[in-house]
Amino acid sequence: MIFLRKILFPLALLYWIITYIRNFLYDFGLFKSQSFTIPIIAVGNLSVGGTGKTPQIEYLIRLLKDYKVATLSRGYKRVSKGYVLASENTSPTDLGDEPFQFYYKFPKVLVAVDANRRNGIAELLKHKPDVILLDDAFQHRKVKAGFYILLTTYNDLFSDDYILPFGNLREPEMGKKRANLIIVTKCPNDLSEIAQVKIKQQLMVTVPVYFSTIVYDTYLYSETNKIEIKTFKEEKVLVAGIAKPDLFFDFLGNQNDEKLVFPDHHDFNEDDIKKILAVANDRKIVTTEKDYVRLKGKIPNEQLYYLPIQSKLIQNETNFNTKILDYVGKSSGNS
Structure with missing residues (x-):
């Protein structure tokens, strides 16, 4: 080194x-x-x-x-170009995972992406934030x-x-x-x-x-359910595609849990999903909020959970x- x-x-x-x-x-x-x-x-x-x-x-x-709050991000690794304002028709691939997370959690907030921040701000001003x-x-x-x-x-x-x-x-x-x-x-x-x-x-x-x-939240959440962490004793698979996943693993991980690490902002493809499901073998899969918005819809809802966090x-x-x-x-x- x-x-x-x-x-x-x-x-x-x-x-x-x-x-x-x-x-x-x-x-x-x-x-x-x-x-x-x-x-x-x-x-x-x-x-x-x-x-x-x-x-x-x-x-x-x-x-x-x-x-009336608006957020403006570059939209790292999105497939779209130019200015995009989040709506019910946009997806994580349109916005990037972090902006989509803002939209998913705070539907009243104006969430937009644009690599050209001047243009993005000018477009957001039309909505009078x-x-x-x-x-x-x-x-x-x-x-x-x-x-x-x-x-x-x-x-x-x-x-x-x-x-x-x-x-x-x-x-x-x-x-x-x-x-x-x-x-x-x-x-x-x-x-x-x-x-x-x-x-x-x-x-x-x-x-x-x-x-x-x-x-960290005291519950794990799926699309339709939540589980109190202190009562959750099952073996599980932890999946993280964030820059520094150690804190996430340390907080949730038990000795018998399996951990799968992917690059930050990873776009989970079909092979990744097959690998995750094979390793899970019907066990619950727990991931970060940022990864959840990219995995949602690709893994059965009853199997996929995420752990919310807050800065304090x-x-x-x-x-x-x-x-x-x-x-x-x-x-x-x-x-």
């Missing part, structure tokens, strides 16, 4: 230079960012994948329940959001990482300066204040830093909520 990193270092240096110049040109107005007269909150990260953007977007949706949540848009500099939330994971802080392909950072660490606040995600729920202070020092930022943990702030939840609600309530634009 060390040898490979040494080989990749020149490429990482070149990538660092390119992303630094790009950000410099935006920061000094030589490349133009478009602002909109509506509150826009961008949620993203400096690294690739697995920082918990989806549960954080869902947290904001719940927090902003008194507003009160606030737009940009999913995974921290590096999308063509749009200037009014509020930026930067996520970094407890076990993989951006301050400990390196630029691609030497490490996992999409841009130099100095990009953190664009954030209005930072959330350290996937923390132990008993993270001490001393540990929090140490992490804040490592991140070296002047904006507020919050700490969140993953909270360890401390200062009221303070965080107030910052978001104040921004949305008082903001008349993003200039």
